[in-house]
Amino acid sequence: MRDLLPRERATWRAVEKAAGDVAIRFGYAEIVTPAIEHAELIERVGEDTDAVAKELYRFDDRGGRHLAGIVRAYFEGHLNQDPQPSRLYLTGPMFRYNRPQKGRYRQFFQFDVEAIGSDSPALDAEVIEVAATWLRELGLRELRLELNSIGDAKCRPAYLELLKAYYRPLKDQLHADCQRRLETNPLLLLDCKVPQDQPFKAKAPRITDHLCEECAAAWVAVRRLLDAAGIEYRHDPYLVRGLDYYTRTVFEFFPANGAGSQDALGGGGRYDGLAQAEGWPSTPGVGFASGIDRVVELVQTAGTPVIAAPASEVVVLGDAGLEVAAADVARICRVVRSVAVDYEPKSLKAKMKSANKLGARWVVLITASEAERRVAQLREMATGEQAEVAWADLPAQLA
Ligand code: AMP
Numbered sequence: 001m002r003d004l005l006p007r008e009r010a011t012w013r014a015v016e017k018a019a020g021d022v023a024i025r026f027g028y029a030e031i032v033t034p035a036i037e038h039a040e041l042i043e044r045v046g047e048d049t050d051a052v053a054k055e056l057y058r059f060d061d062r063g064g065r066h067l068a069g070i071v072r073a074y075f076e077g078h079l080n081q082d083p084q085p086s087r088l089y090l091t092g093p094m095f096r097y098n099r100p101q102k103g104r105y106r107q108f109f110q111f112d113v114e115a116i117g118s119d120s121p122a123l124d125a126e127v128i129e130v131a132a133t134w135l136r137e138l139g140l141r142e143l144r145l146e147l148n149s150i151g152d153a154k155c156r157p158a159y160l161e162l163l164k165a166y167y168r169p170l171k172d173q174l175h176a177d178c179q180r181r182l183e184t185n186p187l188l189l190l191d192c193k194v195p196q197d198q199p200f201k202a203k204a205p206r207i208t209d210h211l212c213e214e215c216a217a218a219w220v221a222v223r224r225l226l227d228a229a230g231i232e233y234r235h236d237p238y239l240v241r242g243l244d245y246y247t248r249t250v251f252e253f254f255p256a257n258g259a260g261s262q263d264a265l266g267g268g269g270r271y272d273g274l275a276q277a278e279g280w281p282s283t284p285g286v287g288f289a290s291g292i293d294r295v296v297e298l299v300q301t302a303g304t305p306v307i308a309a310p311a312s313e314v315v316v317l318g319d320a321g322l323e324v325a326a327a328d329v330a331r332i333c334r335v336v337r338s339v340a341v342d343y344e345p346k347s348l349k350a351k352m353k354s355a356n357k358l359g360a361r362w363v364v365l366i367t368a369s370e371a372e373r374r375v376a377q378l379r380e381m382a383t384g385e386q387a388e389v390a391w392a393d394l395p396a397q398l399a
Contacts, residue, residue, distance in 0.1 A: 003073040006088065027312030027340035034107045035093055066090055066112045066289060067271070068278065074116050075280045084117030085285075091292065103263055103294050111266075111295075114287030121218040124249040124270060124286050125225030131253060131266055131288050132231050138295065139304030142256035143265070146236035147226075148208065149219040150187065152247040153273065155212035160186050162205045170200050190238040206237045218248050245273035249286065255298055265298065266290025310359035312340035314398065317351040318366035325371040329364055329391055336395045337362075356381060362398060 004012060020030070039058050070088055073079070079086045090112040100106055113130050115123040128145070135143060151159060163186045171179055174189075174197050181188045190201060211219060226233055239250050252267035268288025275283035299306070314337045316330045323343060330339045340358075342351045348365070355363045365377040370388075378397055379386040389397050 003069075003077060005073065005077040005079070024311075025334055025338050027338045029311040036095070036107065066092070066094065066110055067114065067274070067287065070112065070114050070287075071116065071275055071278065071280070071283075071285065074283075075275070080117060080281075080283065085115040085120075085123060086117055087113075087115050089113045103291075103297070105293060109292035111290045111292055112287065113268075114285060116285035116287075117283055119270075119272060119284035121221040121249070122225055124218070124222045125229065125231075127268060127286055127288050128226060128233075128251055129229050129231060131268075131290060132229075134290075135253065135265065135295070138299050140255075140265075140295070140298055140302060142302065144254045144256045144258075145231065145233040145251060146239050146254070147223070147233040147249070147251045148236050148239040149211060149215060149222075149248050150240055150246060150250055150269075151207050151211050151215050153244075155210060155215055156187075156207070159205070159207045159210040162210065163187070163189065166204050167200070173200070185242055187240045188242045191240050191242070201238060208235070208237060215248055222249055241269060245271050245277045247272040247284075251288070253290070255302070263294065264291075265294050309338075310361070311338065312358060312360055313337040314339040314362045314364060315342055315351075315355035315358065315360040316340070316364045316366070317342040317348065317355065318371070319348070319368065320345060322366055322368060322371055325366055329366060329376055329394070332391055333364065333394050333398055336399050364394065 023030075039056065042056055070090060074086055074088070079088075091109060093107050094110050095107050097106060098104065111134070113127050115127055132143075132145070150156065164182060167174070167182050167186065167189060171182060174182070175192075175194045178189055178192050178194070178197055181192075189197070190204065192198075192201075208219060223233075233251070236252075239252060241250055246269055248270045250267070250269035253265045254263060255265065266288050267290075268286070270284070270286040272284040273282075274285065275281065314330075314333050316326045316333070316339060318326050323341075326341045326343070330341045333339045342354060344351070344354075346354075352363060361381055363379045363381060365379065365386075370376055374391045375388050376391060376394070377386050378389045378394065
């Protein structure tokens with residue numbers, strides 16, 4: 001498997017765009033199927049074939065993250081030698097082996113934005129603005145942005161001691177997972193959702209009251225930049241990350257009326273310790289990942305309505321034996337509209353019905369005698385108006 005770095009993507013995009021554009025002009029609609037399937041499915045259809053014997057890529061799935069891959073590609077692709085920071089984005093599938101439920105899938109799609117190679121808090125605010133702008137442009141205005149700082153390797157250890165000292169006398173009243181976390185990963189006590197532990201959070205020390213000078217300055221700077229950008233946020237002192245390489249800013253977007261933490265539209269933060277933890281030179285970075293599936297779902301219910309165009313604006317149909325003429329007519333119309341030909345062995349009436357169901361705006365009917373004269377009947381579906389048109393005049397009529 002290999003990386004496609006930004007300098008190669010321009011050509012890739014052109015090739016992919018052309019493929020998609022041509023398919024669309026031919027009335028083919030896009031479909032996306034999972035990149036993995038149950039092995040049994042492939043074995044059933046391909047018994048005794050190369051597909052099963054040699055090519056079946058079989059594995060047990062586990063979760064993964066884009067971020068670690070992007071940071072690896074940043075070093076392996078020498079993006080660290082470009083002017084910094086490297087501003088990167090990615091959309092693609094993610095696989096996580098957890099229990100599927102509403103809004104939680106095993107293959108889902110993420111929009112990732114990362115600025116790697118700078119510790120400027122302006123970039124924390126910038127990636128938040130990228131996410132906010134994207135969501136706003138999709139018509140999603142009722143959003144809640146939660147923000148916190150979790151310090152860094154300089155100030156966090158002392159804070160964690162304070163947090164442990166606060167919780168230790170309460171240990172017996174915490175549920176079992178949190179009793180264990182108290183010693184292994186105390187920051188996660190703040191993230192706990194179990195009702196019996198909630199009353200203790202309010203009096204727990206807050207890390208934003210114990211930041212070192214640099215982290216405190218960054219915390220002020222990020223909020224000042226968000227204010228200037230007109231982006232509203234709420235300080236959530238319980239928003240944390242459980243991994244040591246996360247530093248300073250953490251944030252999460254939710255639908256404003258969403259009930260809980262399960263429905264985050266996206267989240268991110270700074271990860272100044274990640275590169276080093278992975279064995280690369282110490283390099284700061286900040287970014288976010290958003291669940292496209294969840295954003296699409298919300299756009300469908302609350303965002304800007306997206307009116308799907310019919311896959312084929314024009315359907316060409318005629319009697320059996322007129323395939324060459326039908327394909328010729330379709331080729332002429334395709335200059336201005338998306339066109340599909342109905343080649344199925346059905347009656348004209350049945351073909352008209354299909355075209356109507358597909359949402360075609362026009363139907364072009366051809367008969368053998370008309371084809372000889374290079375004319376056809378052009379019918380506008382909405383009005384039912386129909387007239388004879390010379391093939392050569394079809395583009396003008398359909399424009
Ligand atoms: P995370 O890296 O866990 O913060 O995930 C970033 C975003 O990806 C989340 O805010 C969700 O919007 C989305 N997401 C995470 N896991 C899933 C999943 N299993 N199914 C759908 N979306 C997900």
